[in-house]
Amino acid sequence: MTTGSTARRPRFAYAALQRFSMALLGQVGLPADQAHLMTLRMLDADLLGHRTHGLWFLSSYLQRLEAGHIRADAPLEVIASGPASFAWRANRLPGAWVMDQATQQMLAMAATQAVVTATIADCSHIGCLQSYLLPLVEANLFVTLSATNPGIASVAPFGGIDAVLTSNPIAYGIPTSAEPILIDQCTSIASNSFFTAFAERGEKLPGAWLLDAQGQPSDDPAVLQAKPAGTILPLGGTAFGYKGFGLGIAVEALSLGLSGAGRLTGPDMYGQSVFLQVINPVHFAGLPVFLAEMDHLVAACRASRVRDGAPPVRLPGERALAQRREQMQAGIELSEEVFARLRPWASKFDIELPAERAA
Amino acid sequence: MTTGSTARRPRFAYAALQRFSMALLGQVGLPADQAHLMTLRMLDADLLGHRTHGLWFLSSYLQRLEAGHIRADAPLEVIASGPASFAWRANRLPGAWVMDQATQQMLAMAATQAVVTATIADCSHIGCLQSYLLPLVEANLFVTLSATNPGIASVAPFGGIDAVLTSNPIAYGIPTSAEPILIDQCTSIASNSFFTAFAERGEKLPGAWLLDAQGQPSDDPAVLQAKPAGTILPLGGTAFGYKGFGLGIAVEALSLGLSGAGRLTGPDMYGQSVFLQVINPVHFAGLPVFLAEMDHLVAACRASRVRDGAPPVRLPGERALAQRREQMQAGIELSEEVFARLRPWASKFDIELPAERAA
Structure with missing residues (x-):
């Protein structure tokens, strides 16, 4: 954000x-x-x-x-591995370093496999998801990446008022013949840090994107720091938030469930678990038709008219x-x-x- | 819906x-x-x-x-296949029958593979995504399914006013020790048929979930049938619709790009292309910990308090x-x-x- x-x-x-x-x-x-x-x-x-x-x-x-919340000398454990998959436990090694190891491993496996899938349990904060898409998408792979902190809760299940999930981001990297499409977004209305920034500036939000501790919609970012605390609405808000809730659950299953390091074991706020997958179009209908279809989609989006005075349509990742x-x-x-x-x-x-x- | x-x-x-x-x-x-x-x-x-x-x-x-838009005697062509993947071209065979063939193939491959991924180009309408999740999720597999019609356009790219995408649904099936979580939702605010139903009843929408042909937010479902036609907003609406747009693009890449049957070839409205994937938790951190984490998440969601007088929290698929x-x-x-x-x-x-x- x-x-x-x-x-x-x-x-x-x-x-x-x-x-x-x-x-x-x-x-x-x-x-x-x-x-x-x-x-x-x-x-x-x-x-x-x-x-x-x-x-x-x-x-x-x-x-x-x-x-000692990030540990330079922790062991990188292999929990499981196969020809097209691996599951690691990173024991709080630096997230960026672990992700680089995983990226190299995926690129090696993707040379022969149609799809390569990995989970990483309990590494340190990996930071910006979008940056990890680049080396994989540049190899003409479709990338899915999700990561979340099992020790942080700021988003209530749709219809509820107690925080269970967090902003649970998911990112997709999509090759085209020109610039890749780089999607990186959280499954709540906006991220924890988005609301923190408003709170630090003492500003109200442009919309009622939060619930207070009684479950009433609120535009006051201070409700997230109140005791008892409010929650961030899932993407879709009060009317369609069951969709953001569904996506948030999918991210929990992929990142926390498959990696085996989730909310059950009561972790602190410093560990993240990660799901990473690449799909090689070569093993489906082929790379040329994949790129042609994506180029066509990008061109059609760019060709869309806009409201009078509005800027042209941007693809995800274009501004970045x-x-x-x-x-x-x-x-x-x-x-x-x-x-x-x-x-x-x-x-x-x-x-x-x-x-x-x-x- | x-x-x-x-x-x-x-x-x-x-x-x-x-x-x-x-x-x-x-x-x-x-x-x-x-x-x-x-x-x-x-x-x-x-x-x-x-x-x-x-x-x-x-x-x-x-x-x-x-x-002849659905063809009982069309060939089911194998475009590509490997130990953990297959790409079919279904030439307008009945969607439900093709999906059953694909489901059997996936279950067979998932007996030995960590992840199995399939695309189906140009089958007939497959209908309700949620129903296809059941046999796969009952085999304790995490399921992703997306399907869309490359010949239908009703959703504009975020910031634009010409329809390029359609409601582009995505579904996830997540095993637990008890009932599975069955997520099935479109990446626009709501589906084409949701708005058709309002239009047929002559009712206005509860919110401005559409854009008219000039790009102004509208609560009138008739704008979708007007000439020129309006569009359905992506999930997230006017403020956060770039997220629904991003998810819609991901569905296009998975279903249309990988299958090789997308918007480029100018298809009619009767063909669908499908992406289907199963992940076997056994090959990552293991099934017991996956189920334990998912059971814990479900219990935490159910335990969430609700606003005074509101019904209890429901998990996706629970009501279905x-x-x-x-x-x-x-x-x-x-x-x-x-x-x-x-x-x-x-x-x-x-x-x-x-x-x-x-x-």
């Missing part, structure tokens, strides 16, 4: 931010390969415009590494990929808030802050 | 309806095995409460069989399965509208209408 004010933000060179992040992560004892992958995925998130999963998150990662290109060229925008969170860490470890790039 | 008035409907014995449907389908030349499976799936839809895909649809099937049990016992409810559609066919072929069951 893209958040933040419209004020001009300073720009920073990719390489400078990378060095800065790796230096900080190194200081809390993370090996270089793990620090490298965590850094790449945070920078991906900033590039794609998912600011709450970019360097904004680095201070939380540093805290979690110091507190445009931001990525622009920021790779002109530097990555970072808000002062990101540095406010990182300055104490830089000071503690005597690491110089990255220099703003000349405009 | 459950539709219809609250007036008392007469009840009919399952066996009597089955004989009646098979007799009609036999008269238009359908072999007994195909007539049997089409009949079973229509009765499943009525049992589960999906009335627009029950015997209400039989008159359309009879018309389509007479017109309760209706099924009740109607198997007490007889299947059918509206006069169903018989109004079938009476001319019964008369044409001199077949007696089923007798109403004594109350």
Whole structure:
């Protein structure tokens, strides 16, 4: 979810931010390969415009590494494996590093298999789902990725008022002949961090997207912090929220049920479980017809007229990929808030802050 | 989508309806095995409460069989196959019969494979997705099923006003230790037939769930029949409809792209393409932990408090399965509208209408 004010933000060179992040992560004892992958995925998130999963998150990662909630030296256990599937238990290893291992394994298996499916139990926060789609979709694979935190509950079942699920995101990567379609969305009306951002700014929401603790629709993000707390409505809201509820349950089954690390074992808030699958169109009707159909769909969507004065139709991921290109060229925008969170860490470890790039 | 008035409907014995449907389908030349499976799936839809895909649809099937839009003698072609996947082209064979063949094939493959994935190009209308989940979920498999009509367009891309997609349903079957969770929902705000039912009753909608042809939100179902026609909003509506749009695109990629029979080839409205996948939890963290996690989730949802005076939380499929049990016992409810559609066919072929069951 893209958040933040419209004020001009300073720009920073990719390489400078990378060095800065790796230096900080190194200081809390993370090996270089793990620090490298965590850094790449945070920078991906900033590039794609998912600011709450970019360097904004680095201070939380540093805290979690110091507190042992992220464990650099945990074993990566193989629970099950077959020619086209694997199930791992990651024991709080860094999410970005575990996901990279899984991505390499999937690409290797997808060379010969029609469909490759993986689950990862109990890794650390993996961050922005969209960034993991890219290497797989670039290999002309259809990708499904879902991940969720069994220790967090903020969404009530449709018709109820007690939080059971959380925002339970699901992402799909779809190859085309040109830019891929990159879908990444939560199954609640919006994500936990979306509402946190409104609450921190002291703003009301544009609509009644929450329920208060008595189950009344509310536009006040403060109800999520109240005691007793309110809940986020599932996608579809008060009228069609049974659909978001259904999708949220599917994400729980895929990520938590299949991986074997769900809400039953009473985990803390730092573990995530993941479902990842790739489908190779070559083994169905073939890649050329798949790409032709997707190209046709994209063209038909783009050709759709819009309301007078409205911007043209955008495909999922289109704006994110445009931001990525622009920021790779002109530097990555970072808000002062990101540095406010990182300055104490830089000071503690005597690491110089990255220099703003000349405009 | 459950539709219809609250007036008392007469009840009919399952066996009597089955004989009646098979007799009609036999008269238009359908072999007994195909007539049997089409009949079973229509009765499943009525049992589960999906009335627009029950015997209400039989008159359309009879018309389509007479017109050659459904072809009893078409070849079932294997486009591709592997140890855990197959892609068929069904050339307008009856959807229910093709789906039964695919289900048997999947069950056989799932005995040894972690995940089995299939696509079916260009079969006839398969009807109610939920009914196909049952034999697979009863084998303790996680099921994903999506199907759509590449020849129908009623949903605009988010931000646009020209119809490109259609209601693009997706269904998930999730085993538990008790009753399965059966999710079956479209990725638009509601289905085409939901709005047709409002239009036929001359009623306005409870909310502005459509766009008129100029892209203004509308609660008038007549905009869908107007020239130029309006469109159905994607799930999420005017604020969050990019999510329903994303899900709708994923259904198009899975059903139309992978099967190789999509919107590009300019099909008529009678063909559907299907994506079907089963995941066997045994090959991931194992069936016991999967069931335990799903049982825990169901119990947590059921335990959620509700607003004062509201009914208890229901899981997806719970009401459908309760209706099924009740109607198997007490007889299947059918509206006069169903018989109004079938009476001319019964008369044409001199077949007696089923007798109403004594109350």
